[in-house]
Amino acid sequence: MECNRFVEEKIGESETPEFRDHLAGCTGCARDVEELREVRTLYRAASTEKYRGGVPRLSRFRAGWVPMAAAAAVLMLVFGLILGQPGEKPPAKTETETGTSMFVRVHLEPWGSDARLTRGFDEVWKQLEHLEAKR
Amino acid sequence: MAMTSVPEHGSMDELIRGLKAGRPEAFERLVRDFGDRIYRYVKRLAGEQSAEDLTQEVFIRVHRSIDAYRPEGRFESWLFTIASNLCIDHARRRKPEVSLSELDEEFAPERFAADAPEPGDQAEEGERHRALLKAVERLPFEQKQVFLLRQEAGLTFQEIAEMTKCPLNTALGRMHYAMEALRKSLKAYGMQ
Numbered sequence: 001m002e003c004n005r006f007v008e009e010k011i012g013e014s015e016t017p018e019f020r021d022h023l024a025g026c027t028g029c030a031r032d033v034e035e036l037r038e039v040r041t042l043y044r045a046a047s048t049e050k051y052r053g054g055v056p057r058l059s060r061f062r063a064g065w066v067p068m069a070a071a072a073a074v075l076m077l078v079f080g081l082i083l084g085q086p087g088e089k090p091p092a093k094t095e096t097e098t099g100t101s102m103f104v105r106v107h108l109e110p111w112g113s114d115a116r117l118t119r120g121f122d123e124v125w126k127q128l129e130h131l132e133a134k135r
Numbered sequence: 136m137a138m139t140s141v142p143e144h145g146s147m148d149e150l151i152r153g154l155k156a157g158r159p160e161a162f163e164r165l166v167r168d169f170g171d172r173i174y175r176y177v178k179r180l181a182g183e184q185s186a187e188d189l190t191q192e193v194f195i196r197v198h199r200s201i202d203a204y205r206p207e208g209r210f211e212s213w214l215f216t217i218a219s220n221l222c223i224d225h226a227r228r229r230k231p232e233v234s235l236s237e238l239d240e241e242f243a244p245e246r247f248a249a250d251a252p253e254p255g256d257q258a259e260e261g262e263r264h265r266a267l268l269k270a271v272e273r274l275p276f277e278q279k280q281v282f283l284l285r286q287e288a289g290l291t292f293q294e295i296a297e298m299t300k301c302p303l304n305t306a307l308g309r310m311h312y313a314m315e316a317l318r319k320s321l322k323a324y325g326m327q
Contacts, residue, residue: 007304007311013292039317043271043286046264051174055166056191058159058198 003029011036083128147210154201166194169211173218176287179272180222180279189225193218208294215288216298219280226276263321270320278313281306 003026009019010032023030150168153161173193178186196217204213271279277299284295296306 007307008292011307011310011314013307013310035318036314039267039314039321040286042263042267042321043317045260046267047175047287049171049175049178051166051170051187051190053170053174053187053191055159055163056194056198058162058195 002026009033012040080128080131083124151201151204151206151210154197157198162194162198165197169214170194172287173214176215176218176283177222179268179283179287180219180276181225182272185225189218189221192221196221208297209290211288212290212294212298215284215290219284219298263324266324267317267321270317273320274313274316278309278316281309282313282317285310 002022006019006022006029008014009016010029012033023033150161150164154165170190174186174190177189177193181189193214197214200217204210271282274282280299281295284290284298285292290298292303292306292310296303299306301309
């Protein structure tokens with residue numbers, strides 16, 4: 001049917017001379033155009049709600065490797081300081097600790113990412129012993 | 136006949152530069168310029184209850200991922216894509232076992248006509264507005280999305296087609312069906 005060719009024109013998205021000619025002889029399409037225009041106009045008048053939520057609290061940092069790396073470095077430093085208190089000997093390893101891996105989950109809200117730092121105890125002890133030896 | 140959406144203050148480039156630099160005033164402007172439209176879009180797609188939270192979430196996502204925005208596409212298109220994805224995720228979370236087409240059935244426009252008052256009731260302007268907005272909310276999801284992307288976001292049909300990953304004619308067809316459904320709903324109310 002010829003009327004079906006003019007979808008874009010009927011919904012008010014374009015105006016072609018061809019459609020204007022068609023409208024002159026087609027009362028159905030003329031009514032469609034008028035009523036669909038009214039729908040658009042009415043919607044614009046009706047859709048007036050306002051957003052009242054305000055500006056959300058945002059972090060100064062965004063997701064990316066720099067803040068992630070910085071957070072990981074700080075965590076490692078703190079961890080190292082806690083375990084490496086002067087005068088304190090690291091506790092002897094037990095059998096159950098051997099081969100057990102340490103799992104640290106860093107939840108990086110408000111960046112919105114998680115980072116998992118997994119490191120074997122053996123490696124950490126080695127590093128601490130190395131630091132002790134240097135002191 | 137694309138609807139233009141010019142930000143209220145300053146250029147769009149300026150806004151995007153500010154967002155990328157993480158300037159708080161740029162985010163304030165983003166909320167001021169787009170808050171109402173995003174809110175209405177989200178409200179009609181996801182419902183009033185979650186609309187404010189979802190709108191906030193849109194702005195948080197923009198903040199987190201503005202570096203991923205590429206100026207090849209219009210900013211509004213990118214912004215409303217974020218809003219759409221959040222609404223779809225939200226709908227799936229609410230009804231995890233239900234597909235979007237099943238959600239459509241729940242909000243079928245035929246149900247709207249059954250609620251209509253007796254013909255001849257004198258409808259005031261406010262009532263017409265409420266009736267139309269209710270009818271929009273009850274449109275099938277894909278039609279509603281296209282209708283709102285055109286009316287609230289001011290996207291072109293080419294942009295809508297790209298965003299919703301459908302051919303241009305499909306996007307136009309959905310708009311046509313949506314408007315026809317709205318027209319019928321208003322007639323069922325005796326308001327047109």
